[in-house]
Amino acid sequence: MALNKMIPIDEAVARVESGMTLALGGFLSQGVPLTLIRALATRPVHDLAIWSNDGGYGDDGVVELVKAGMVRELHCCHVGYTPAVGRAVEAGDLELEWVPQGNLIEMLRCGGAGLGGFLTPVGVGTAVEEGHEKVTVDGRVYLWEKAVRADVAFVRAHAGDLVGNLCFRGTARNYNTTVATCADYVIAEVEHAYSVGELDPEKVHAPGVFVDAVVRADVSYCGVRR
Amino acid sequence: MTPDCRCLIAARAALELEDGQVTNLGAGIPMLVANYIPAGIDVVIQAENGITCVGPVSPPGAEDPDRRNAGNLFVTLLPGGCYFDTATSFAMIRGGRVAATMLGTLQVDGDGNIANYEMPGRKIGMGGAMDLVAGARTVYVLTEHCARDGSAKLVARCTLPLTGAGECDVIITERALFRRRPEGGFVLEEVARGHTLEEIAACTEMTYTVAADVRLDAYGPV
Numbered sequence: 001m002a003l004n005k006m007i008p009i010d011e012a013v014a015r016v017e018s019g020m021t022l023a024l025g026g027f028l029s030q031g032v033p034l035t036l037i038r039a040l041a042t043r044p045v046h047d048l049a050i051w052s053n054d055g056g057y058g059d060d061g062v063v064e065l066v067k068a069g070m071v072r073e074l075h076c077c078h079v080g081y082t083p084a085v086g087r088a089v090e091a092g093d094l095e096l097e098w099v100p101q102g103n104l105i106e107m108l109r110c111g112g113a114g115l116g117g118f119l120t121p122v123g124v125g126t127a128v129e130e131g132h133e134k135v136t137v138d139g140r141v142y143l144w145e146k147a148v149r150a151d152v153a154f155v156r157a158h159a160g161d162l163v164g165n166l167c168f169r170g171t172a173r174n175y176n177t178t179v180a181t182c183a184d185y186v187i188a189e190v191e192h193a194y195s196v197g198e199l200d201p202e203k204v205h206a207p208g209v210f211v212d213a214v215v216r217a218d219v220s221y222c223g224v225r226r
Numbered sequence: 227m228t229p230d231c232r233c234l235i236a237a238r239a240a241l242e243l244e245d246g247q248v249t250n251l252g253a254g255i256p257m258l259v260a261n262y263i264p265a266g267i268d269v270v271i272q273a274e275n276g277i278t279c280v281g282p283v284s285p286p287g288a289e290d291p292d293r294r295n296a297g298n299l300f301v302t303l304l305p306g307g308c309y310f311d312t313a314t315s316f317a318m319i320r321g322g323r324v325a326a327t328m329l330g331t332l333q334v335d336g337d338g339n340i341a342n343y344e345m346p347g348r349k350i351g352m353g354g355a356m357d358l359v360a361g362a363r364t365v366y367v368l369t370e371h372c373a374r375d376g377s378a379k380l381v382a383r384c385t386l387p388l389t390g391a392g393e394c395d396v397i398i399t400e401r402a403l404f405r406r407r408p409e410g411g412f413v414l415e416e417v418a419r420g421h422t423l424e425e426i427a428a429c430t431e432m433t434y435t436v437a438a439d440v441r442l443d444a445y446g447p448v
Contacts, residue, residue, distance in 0.1 A: 077353050080349075080353075096349065125392065126387065171309060
């Protein structure tokens with residue numbers, strides 16, 4: 001049935017090709033799509049451009065793709081918990097662009113919402129200004145920040161149904177609702193899978209219309225205890 | 227920097243918070259501020275990963291992997307708290323709903339410039355700090371007065387990449403409290419117990435003036 005988006009994980013991550021732009025949900029070790037990241041890490045893919053909050057946490061997350069030599073550029077706001085990412089940048093193996101967190105999420109939100117960009121006061125007077133046009137509105141200076149749209153996005157949800165409606169839990173929601181909108185092909189890993197009609201429509205945080213594929217999450221990741 | 231020094235800074239900073247304020251506390255010393263909020267003062271602690279009314283760190287055995295703060299620590303949720311996504315979190319921050327933000331720094335200078343996310347050979351990242359210093363109504367920098375190697379952190383001019391230009395309103399260290407005047411320029415308002423005006427002058431490269439009614443022995447170990 002066309003409305004069953006549950007597919008094998010290998011088939012899902014095969015959508016990621018070399019040179020693509022990949023957007024990831026998650027914050028440090030909260031709501032990180034680690035099942036998909038680890039499945040991708042086994043693929044012969046390189047030169048990825050990744051948009052993510054951070055470089056991961058310890059040895060988990062984006063840092064795994066960096067160590068595998070698969071990432072050309074990383075656009076994020078924090079690598080303080082993953083020294084290996086900082087070392088890759090210092091060694092010239094990885095291009096790093098700092099994007100303030102609120103600007104980062106808004107770039108992805110605009111990309112998902114069909115907008116070209118937005119005006120932000122964040123970063124004025126700092127190195128973030130570089131390459132940005134300044135616009136003054138009612139006397140306040142803003143940077144013109146462009147939207148970002150990815151080829152593929154990975155998100156992790158607490159619960160999801162076969163049509164891709166997603167529910168998040170606690171602070172694992174973070175970037176996931178927005179990242180679920182910002183790519184041409186969106187893959188959700190779900191900790192708990194439900195049949196169509198089983199999820200309370202009032203509790204859905206991300207509508208299935210945005211989601212192209214659903215896979216089962218490995219619940220042993222992210223310290224998830226059940 | 228002893229743990230006592232860090233707690234001393236946090237204890238003085240906690241006295242700045244007002245009843246009903248929404249506050250964001252950065253990693254390190256600022257996070258300790260929550261332990262010193264005076265009785266009778268209710269502060270809503272917001273963490274940018276998407277949670278309000280953040281409570282104390284979870285007791286061992288009661289950790290919930292989906293209930294953490296922006297420093298990734300397991301926390302509790304106080305009554306009235308809720309969860310939300312990152313875009314909503316930064317609407318709160320830029321939209322002016324966060325009254326006070328407290329953050330640590332590598333450098334701060336007399337023009338209120340803050341540099342706290344990158345130094346040679348060490349990439350950290352600004353996280354939500356750039357958004358917070360631009361969006362919060364009052365920006366507090368909580369920091370050791372000097373770096374571990376003894377060099378000044380309150381510098382004449384920030385040399386590291388800026389987190390915010392002219393955004394710092396108050397600086398609190400284990401030795402002194404400086405408040406920026408609306409017209410610009412920091413004023414030394416308080417000196418902690420065990421320190422003198424001369425000593426503060428000797429370890430502070432940042433330009434400041436001394437308040438006419440500067441308080442000596444204003445805070446610190448009894």
